[in-house]
Amino acid sequence: MSFDIALTYRAGEGTRNCTIRSDAKLVAITGPSGIGKTTLLNCIAGLHRPSVGHVRIGGTVLFDSAAGIDLPPERRRAGYVFQDLRLFPHRTVSANLAYGERADGGWMTRAEALEFLGITDLARRHPATLSGGEGKRVAIGRALLAAPKFLLLDEPLTSLDPARAEEILRLIERIRDELKLPTLLVSHAAAEVERLAGEVVVLG
Amino acid sequence: MTAWPTPNEWGIVALSLKVSLLAVALTLPVAYALAWLLARRRFPGRIFLDAAVHLPLVLPPVVTGWVLLLLFGRTGPLGHWLEATTGLVLVFRWTGAALAAAVMALPLMVRAMRLSIEAVDRKLVGAARTLGATPWRAFLTITLPLSLPGVLAATMLGFARSLGEFGATITFASNIPGETRTLPLAIYTGLQVPGAEAAVTRLAIISVLLSVAALLASELLVRRSHGRRAHVL
Numbered sequence: 001m002s003f004d005i006a007l008t009y010r011a012g013e014g015t016r017n018c019t020i021r022s023d024a025k026l027v028a029i030t031g032p033s034g035i036g037k038t039t040l041l042n043c044i045a046g047l048h049r050p051s052v053g054h055v056r057i058g059g060t061v062l063f064d065s066a067a068g069i070d071l072p073p074e075r076r077r078a079g080y081v082f083q084d085l086r087l088f089p090h091r092t093v094s095a096n097l098a099y100g101e102r103a104d105g106g107w108m109t110r111a112e113a114l115e116f117l118g119i120t121d122l123a124r125r126h127p128a129t130l131s132g133g134e135g136k137r138v139a140i141g142r143a144l145l146a147a148p149k150f151l152l153l154d155e156p157l158t159s160l161d162p163a164r165a166e167e168i169l170r171l172i173e174r175i176r177d178e179l180k181l182p183t184l185l186v187s188h189a190a191a192e193v194e195r196l197a198g199e200v201v202v203l204g
Numbered sequence: 205m206t207a208w209p210t211p212n213e214w215g216i217v218a219l220s221l222k223v224s225l226l227a228v229a230l231t232l233p234v235a236y237a238l239a240w241l242l243a244r245r246r247f248p249g250r251i252f253l254d255a256a257v258h259l260p261l262v263l264p265p266v267v268t269g270w271v272l273l274l275l276f277g278r279t280g281p282l283g284h285w286l287e288a289t290t291g292l293v294l295v296f297r298w299t300g301a302a303l304a305a306a307v308m309a310l311p312l313m314v315r316a317m318r319l320s321i322e323a324v325d326r327k328l329v330g331a332a333r334t335l336g337a338t339p340w341r342a343f344l345t346i347t348l349p350l351s352l353p354g355v356l357a358a359t360m361l362g363f364a365r366s367l368g369e370f371g372a373t374i375t376f377a378s379n380i381p382g383e384t385r386t387l388p389l390a391i392y393t394g395l396q397v398p399g400a401e402a403a404v405t406r407l408a409i410i411s412v413l414l415s416v417a418a419l420l421a422s423e424l425l426v427r428r429s430h431g432r433r434a435h436v437l
Binding site: 042045046047073074076077078079080083084086088089091099100102142143146152 | 314328332334336338346350391
């Protein structure tokens with residue numbers, strides 16, 4: 001099973017419950033703003049501690065309150081593309097990409113990633129000088145080069161022009177179909193969810 | 205008008221620089237650790253640690269010097285222990301003057317560093333962790349470099365504060381020519397002697413020049429590091 005997640009967690013004012021059990025490679029999470037979609041991704045990445053529950057992705061237990069398992073984020077191998085990107089401002093694009101780069105299990109080299117994402121010319125730039133779309137592509141590249149076991153994409157297509165959005169959509173499809181990386185996609189866009197997701201979970 | 209600085213004045217300046225450099229070197233890692241703790245951790249007793257760090261800023265310096273004397277005097281608990289284990293005596297020595305300056309500079313340095321650590325977005329540290337960084341690596345590669353401008357500013361501030369340290373020094377380390385008589389103490393001593401106005405004036409001018417140089421150096425360093433943050437590396 002790709003995803004076996006059952007969590008109770010605090011988000012904003014209240015407590016949320018979420019259950020995802022799916023064999024789909026790409027599961028979309030939708031729901032109204034403020035319902036705790038990003039907090040759910042943070043729980044899965046290990047950046048926010050849930051109250052109770054378990055997270056199993058691709059057979060690996062990342063969190064299980066009953067068994068006392070709580071892997072630190074650096075051992076969860078999440079490829080997390082944050083909605084606010086979180087590129088490191090003091091490092092060039094190239095150094096951002098290199099930050100989590102792993103030799104083992106990587107499916108593309110840094111040069112290939114730069115080429116594929118169309119950011120080769122940006123390698124020496126600093127994040128502050130990038131447009132929203134450029135930054136988004138760098139963030140996706142940085143997550144992929146860390147050779148993740150699964151992906152967490154938080155609104156990956158916002159602030160992209162239609163042409164770039166289409167490219168990123170194709171990239172996500174390729175990751176889903178060729179790499180078969182389990183992927184959780186948080187999105188508001190119905191068309192995007194319709195096209196990509198094997199299963200849709202609605203929070204709220 | 206004699207050339208300057210005279211050997212005697214140069215000796216005073218050299219001693220002041222030596223004391224201040226050691227004071228800042230001692231304080232730097234301690235201040236950063238305290239600043240990080242106060243900025244990033246919530247623990248019982250945090251408010252008391254915060255208050256203790258700030259105490260030298262609000263106490264009369266002579267009281268700080270007296271407390272140091274009680275603790276680090278040869279019969280004081282820490283002073284006795286230091287002498288027994290390492291043979292090191294601080295009281296009435298230039299190293300003691302450095303300790304007094306370090307304690308007085310600590311709150312200023314912690315405040316400057318704490319602000320710069322708080323300004324580092326914790327979400328960046330989280331991002332680094334998801335990319336495989338241990339907490340220690342995330343600290344070294346994200347928090348530390350991004351808080352560096354504050355560290356530099358704190359260092360220069362602490363250095364300037366150490367150069368001017370008077371009350372705690374004269375209480376704890378006394379006013380011994382060539383050993384603990386730093387610039388402010390030499391100026392004070394000159395003021396006690398009739399007819400030494402010229403000497404006092406010269407030392408005061410040196411003191412002003414040193415302080416201005418320290419301020420300018422700090423400004424330059426911070427500008428350079430901000431520039432690096434935005435463009436190089």
